[in-house]
Amino acid sequence: MLIINFIDRAMTALLFWVFVNRIKSALLLLVLVGGFISYGMPKLHHDGRIEAFMHQEDSSLIKYYDFRKQFGQDNPIVITVSGNDIFSTSFIKKFSELHLALQNEVPYISETFSLYNIPFIEYKNNGIYLEELMKNVLHEKNDPHTLRNRILTTPLYQNFIIDKEGKTTAIIIEPFRYSPNKHDCIADPSTGKSCPLYNAQAVKRQFLSSEQYSEMTKKIEQVTQRFNSPGFIIHTSGAPVVSSEIVRIISQDMPRFTFACILIAILAIALIFRSLVISIAALLAFVCSILTMLSLMALCGVAITPPTQFLIPMGLTIMLCVFVHFMLASASFCKPGVERIGLLKHAMKHTHHPILFSILTSADGLLGFLASDLAPIAALGIFGMVVTLTSYFFALFWGTQAIAFLPDRYTNHKRTHVARTGRWVVALGSLGINHPRKVIIIFSLLLIGAISQLSHLRFSHNSLLWLEKNNPVRLATEFIDSRFHGTVSLELIVTPQQNNDFRSKPVLDAIQRAVDRVYLELKIPIGRHTSLVSYMDEVNMAIHDGDPSQRKIPSQEQIWEQFFLLEGEGNSTIMRYASLDYRQGRITFMVPWLEATLYTGISEQVQHIFEQELGELAQVKVTGLINLLARTSKAVLDNMVSSYMVTLAIITVLMCYCLRSLSIGLISMIPNVLPYVMVLAIMAIMDIPMDTFTILIGGILTGLIVDETLHMFYTFRHYLRLLPTPQDALFATLNEVGNALLMTAVVVVFSFSVFLLSSMSNIRSFGGLMMVGVIIALLIDIVLIPAIMMLLPGRLHQVKGAVHVES
Numbered sequence: 001m002l003i004i005n006f007i008d009r010a011m012t013a014l015l016f017w018v019f020v021n022r023i024k025s026a027l028l029l030l031v032l033v034g035g036f037i038s039y040g041m042p043k044l045h046h047d048g049r050i051e052a053f054m055h056q057e058d059s060s061l062i063k064y065y066d067f068r069k070q071f072g073q074d075n076p077i078v079i080t081v082s083g084n085d086i087f088s089t090s091f092i093k094k095f096s097e098l099h100l101a102l103q104n105e106v107p108y109i110s111e112t113f114s115l116y117n118i119p120f121i122e123y124k125n126n127g128i129y130l131e132e133l134m135k136n137v138l139h140e141k142n143d144p145h146t147l148r149n150r151i152l153t154t155p156l157y158q159n160f161i162i163d164k165e166g167k168t169t170a171i172i173i174e175p176f177r178y179s180p181n182k183h184d185c186i187a188d189p190s191t192g193k194s195c196p197l198y199n200a201q202a203v204k205r206q207f208l209s210s211e212q213y214s215e216m217t218k219k220i221e222q223v224t225q226r227f228n229s230p231g232f233i234i235h236t237s238g239a240p241v242v243s244s245e246i247v248r249i250i251s252q253d254m255p256r257f258t259f260a261c262i263l264i265a266i267l268a269i270a271l272i273f274r275s276l277v278i279s280i281a282a283l284l285a286f287v288c289s290i291l292t293m294l295s296l297m298a299l300c301g302v303a304i305t306p307p308t309q310f311l312i313p314m315g316l317t318i319m320l321c322v323f324v325h326f327m328l329a330s331a332s333f334c335k336p337g338v339e340r341i342g343l344l345k346h347a348m349k350h351t352h353h354p355i356l357f358s359i360l361t362s363a364d365g366l367l368g369f370l371a372s373d374l375a376p377i378a379a380l381g382i383f384g385m386v387v388t389l390t391s392y393f394f395a396l397f398w399g400t401q402a403i404a405f406l407p408d409r410y411t412n413h414k415r416t417h418v419a420r421t422g423r424w425v426v427a428l429g430s431l432g433i434n435h436p437r438k439v440i441i442i443f444s445l446l447l448i449g450a451i452s453q454l455s456h457l458r459f460s461h462n463s464l465l466w467l468e469k470n471n472p473v474r475l476a477t478e479f480i481d482s483r484f485h486g487t488v489s490l491e492l493i494v495t496p497q498q499n500n501d502f503r504s505k506p507v508l509d510a511i512q513r514a515v516d517r518v519y520l521e522l523k524i525p526i527g528r529h530t531s532l533v534s535y536m537d538e539v540n541m542a543i544h545d546g547d548p549s550q551r552k553i554p555s556q557e558q559i560w561e562q563f564f565l566l567e568g569e570g571n572s573t574i575m576r577y578a579s580l581d582y583r584q585g586r587i588t589f590m591v592p593w594l595e596a597t598l599y600t601g602i603s604e605q606v607q608h609i610f611e612q613e614l615g616e617l618a619q620v621k622v623t624g625l626i627n628l629l630a631r632t633s634k635a636v637l638d639n640m641v642s643s644y645m646v647t648l649a650i651i652t653v654l655m656c657y658c659l660r661s662l663s664i665g666l667i668s669m670i671p672n673v674l675p676y677v678m679v680l681a682i683m684a685i686m687d688i689p690m691d692t693f694t695i696l697i698g699g700i701l702t703g704l705i706v707d708e709t710l711h712m713f714y715t716f717r718h719y720l721r722l723l724p725t726p727q728d729a730l731f732a733t734l735n736e737v738g739n740a741l742l743m744t745a746v747v748v749v750f751s752f753s754v755f756l757l758s759s760m761s762n763i764r765s766f767g768g769l770m771m772v773g774v775i776i777a778l779l780i781d782i783v784l785i786p787a788i789m790m791l792l793p794g795r796l797h798q799v800k801g802a803v804h805v806e807s
Contacts, residue, residue: 007356012348015400019344022404029397033288040295047210047303048246050239050463050625053632053692055375060623060631067491067623068177068207071576071586073110074489074624075239077173077216079224080480082233086162086169091232092116092134092144098227098234099171106173106219108180108212114171115151118161121535121542153548156534159527159590163483170484173220175240178205179212210247210303217244235476237487239625242464242593245473246306249759254309260754261316262286268747272324273331275410281402282323285394290315292394293387302383306466306763307376307692311387313755314700317748318362319391321707324747325351326399328740336412343403343411352396354714357658358707359392361651365702368647373635374692377643384700425738425782426731432787433730439787443780447674450681457680460689461596461633466760477593486527486590490603491624492610494585500617501582503563505556507617508533511587512553514613518589518606524598527590532577539566591626596633599626636695644698648673651706659713667788671709672702674784675777679769693766697773705777708744711737712781716789730786738782745778 018025054061068074081098083091092115099116103109120133137144151157152166162169220236228234262283269282290312294304302308329351330343366388369381432439467474480487496507511533519526537551539562544550554562567574578585589606603622610620651672656665676698683694715737719729752774755767 004353004356008352011352011356011396015344015348015396016341018397018400019341019404022401025397026401029288033292037291037295040298041291042298043301044294044298045211045303046247046250047305048243048250048463049210049213050243050628050632052210052303052305053374053376054628055373055378058373058631060628063621064623064625064628065207067493067586070579070584071491072177073174074491074588075175077175077220077236077238077240078480078484078487079171079173079220080168080235080483081170082168082235083231086115086167087144087148089144092138094227094232095169096135096138098224101223101226102171102173102220105223106216108176108208108216109173110176111174112171113174114161115169118157120150120154121538154538155528155551156530156538159484159486160530165483168483170480173216175213175216176208179208181205210243213240214244214247217241235479237473237477237480239488241473242467242477245467245471246463246760249467250304250306250309253758253760253763254304254312256757257309257312257754258290260757261313261751264747264750264754265316265320268320268743268750269323272743273327275402275406277405277407277410278327278402281398281405282320284401285323285391285398286316286319288394288398289319289387289390292390293383296386297379297383302379305376305379306760307374307696308379308383309763310693310696310700310766311380311383313751314384315387315391316751317744318359318388318707319395320747320751321744322355322359322392322395323399324744325355325707325711325740326396327402328743330399330403334411335414338411340403340406340411343406344400347399347403351711354710355392355396355707357654358710359388361654361658361706361710363388364650364654365647365706367650368643368645369696371646372643373638374632377692377696380696423738425742426734428779429730429734429738429782429786432783432785433727433790436787436790439783440791443674443784443787447677450678453681453684454677456684458684458687458689459597459633459636460691461629461636462594462691464593466762468759468761471759481592484527484590485525485592487593488591488626488629489624490589490591490599490606490622490626492587492589492606493621493623494587494610494614494618495583495621496585496618497616502532502578502585503559503582504617505553505559507614508536508553508559510613510615510617511610514610515587517609517613521609522602522605524591524594524602527592529587529589530577531587532574532585535566535577536562588624596629599630600634603627603630632692636690636692643695644676644702647698647702651702655706655710658710659717663792664713664717667785667792668709668713670788671777671780671785672705674780675705675773676701678776679773682772683769688765688769691762693762694769697766697769701770701773701777705774705781708741708777708781709785711740712785726789730789734782734786741778741781745774748774 051061051064079098079102081095085091086095095114096116099112099114103112115134117132117135120131133147134144137147148166151162152164158164160170161172217236217240220241224234224236265282265286266279269279270276273279293311293315297304297308326347330347333343333346363385366381366384369377369384372378372381464474464477477487494502494507494511496502496504500507502508511531515529515531515533518529533553536553536559540554540558541547541551543562553559563574574580576586577588587610591602603626607620607622614620648669652665652669655668655672656662659665659668679697679701680690682688683690688694712733716729716733719732719736720726723729723732749771752767752770755763755770758764758767
């Protein structure tokens with residue numbers, strides 16, 4: 001309690017200095033905050049990539065990045081084109097123009113594959129040749145239909161550049177693995193250009209960023225719009241496209257959310273206090289708090305992600321809770337002849353301790369998010385604490401400025417209008433006071449019913465379903481998955497043991513057996529798989545004059561000979577699926593965009609199959625975007641329980657400490673826990689899944705509700721010592737804090753209502769559920785808590801005898 005009293009005295013002294021030096025302090029703060037914001041805000045960025053949900057030190061992410069360093073990108077952009085006859089000369093010519101336009105105009109492209117340039121493996125004059133037959137057909141003005149059967153019967157091309165029905169073809173764009181660097185250089189022998197030597201290990205390369213993916217997808221959209229037409233229908237998808245669409249929506253929504261939050265704040269304060277000075281003070285408090293927090297995020301290199309955008313309404317609600325309680329206390333003291341310094345003293349005496357305790361409790365409650373395995377959730381915990389503390393400071397600072405600048409005609413008149421809405425709260429609270437048993441029975445039945453529904457709650461993480469059903473990216477992804485059965489990849493890294501490498505026939509045979517089993521045993525469609533085995537099959541068939549029966553792994557001696565022939569055409573193909581020394585190889589499975597919880601079982605099942613077939617021949621590791629999605633999905637489930645239990649434990653301890661009573665502290669947790677249980681029940685009934693957004697409701701809702709609960713219990717304890725009966729104390733409590741409880745709840749509800757404007761379904765669900773949770777919490781605070789207190793007369797002496805913290 002010494003620390004609390006020290007903070008109380010320090011803040012009181014600071015605010016009195018601010019009051020006395022109102023102009024000087026206001027200008028000083030605006031200069032400091034303005035400088036900090038102007039330095040930090042330009043560095044703020046958005047990130048919607050799957051990788052952004054993982055901590056940089058996460059083992060799954062490290063393994064994934066190591067894979068990308070070795071083999072390149074695993075998240076290509078897929079552009080499909082459908083037509084009546086995709087092998088007609090007119091279609092192929094237009095398709096070739098699209099291919100070249102994308103290749104020349106879109107930045108950060110490493111490789112582009114399509115019918116136009118896909119190589120066919122040919123065996124001529126005792127050598128292997130990779131020929132771009134379609135390009136040759138166009139050059140020689142032959143009929144593209146002559147290649148139709150060969151393309152459709154080549155496994156390497158099925159569900160890669162063409163669907164099995166031959167009605168849709170694709171352009172596969174493989175982005176750079178790294179962002180461009182000043183050391184990058186491409187030698188050109190034709191012009192005599194050479195590249196200087198430098199130590200590659202000394203240059204730290206950054207992977208392609210979210211902004212660069214967005215730049216790619218925006219340019220792709222511009223190019224494809226020029227070609228899209230009836231008979232030439234284009235769809236674009238892939239993980240970079242989906243993540244860029246999420247970033248676009250965040251960038252579009254955040255200004256709208258911010259503007260809506262500011263508008264709500266100004267209107268709410270204006271309606272409550274009917275003062276331009278107080279409304280401007282609230283606006284300054286909100287803007288300073290939010291922009292300071294966002295600037296700090298930018299300076300720390302933390303991106304705005306879908307979960308962290310919730311910090312804006314969260315900061316608004318906390319700031320308004322503090323501001324409304326503080327200003328209502330001062331407004332209630334307005335009367336003829338009162339000095340403005342008296343308003344400040346009254347507000348600090350009657351509200352600062354509960355405000356301070358509620359802020360510390362809310363901030364500490366967010367500690368439960370810090371241990372999250374999901375980076376945005378942990379960031380929400382850190383910067384949620386920041387915005388909680390900054391909201392507290394700026395609300396009191398600008399509240400004090402408002403008191404200092406209020407005109408005499410405002411302070412010298414009793415503000416009767418601020419208490420009118422409190423009558424509704426008293427009328428509703430009288431139900432709990434006059435009929436406590438009935439109220440408790442009703443809420444108990446509701447609680448039993450809510451708990452009975454929790455078993456139906458499901459868990460989910462599917463960023464594609466965040467988008468509207470008619471969103472072009474979602475429609476394109478669903479279309480491509482229906483034709484090609486794969487827009488995301490599962491990657492396996494196979495490292496041969498026992499002096500084997502990727503040219504060993506036992507290893508290749510085991511991989512082929514494992515692949516066959518994966519197709520048979522997995523209960524989801526698999527678009528295709530690709531590995532060095534796939535190329536060996538094609539090379540062996542080409543050597544045997546295109547005999548389909550020879551599409552198989554040859555003898556050990558022939559394997560070495562065929563790899564030698566393949567190397568003669570360059571190492572680009574081999575390097576995509578094996579290391580240069582053949583000590584490590586890659587197997588890629590393309591699967592549809594599914595619910596991430598399904599990927600957990602898929603990853604484990606595929607790894608188990610390969611380990612069974614390879615045995616001691618090789619080690620197997622699973623990575624790729626699917627593995628990251630599976631990791632994220634598992635973290636949602638794990639973190640829901642752990643983060644909320646930590647939050648609950650911290651807040652329970654602090655509530656007992658604040659109220660100086662174990663029993664009363666535990667009772668005070670009822671309005672903090674019950675709303676979340678009921679929200680979970682509503683989610684189960686409405687089939688709203690628990691995901692990376694709705695998982696936040698428990699911690700945030702509890703942190704917000706604790707402010708109202710503390711004010712209720714503090715005031716009740718105060719009047720219980722002054723008045724003869726609990727009934728009188730409860731009515732007096734509702735009369736004093738009822739208006740603030742109702743107003744802050746209304747402001748919080750309308751603040752979270754801005755999420756209903758979102759273009760993402762899960763954000764709308766989050767906003768709606770938070771609104772419902774706050775309303776339930778308000779009803780519990782003013783109806784259920786009085787009912788409980790009425791039935792605990794034997795324990796009320798603990799409260800009566802508690803030492804006044806205010807003293």
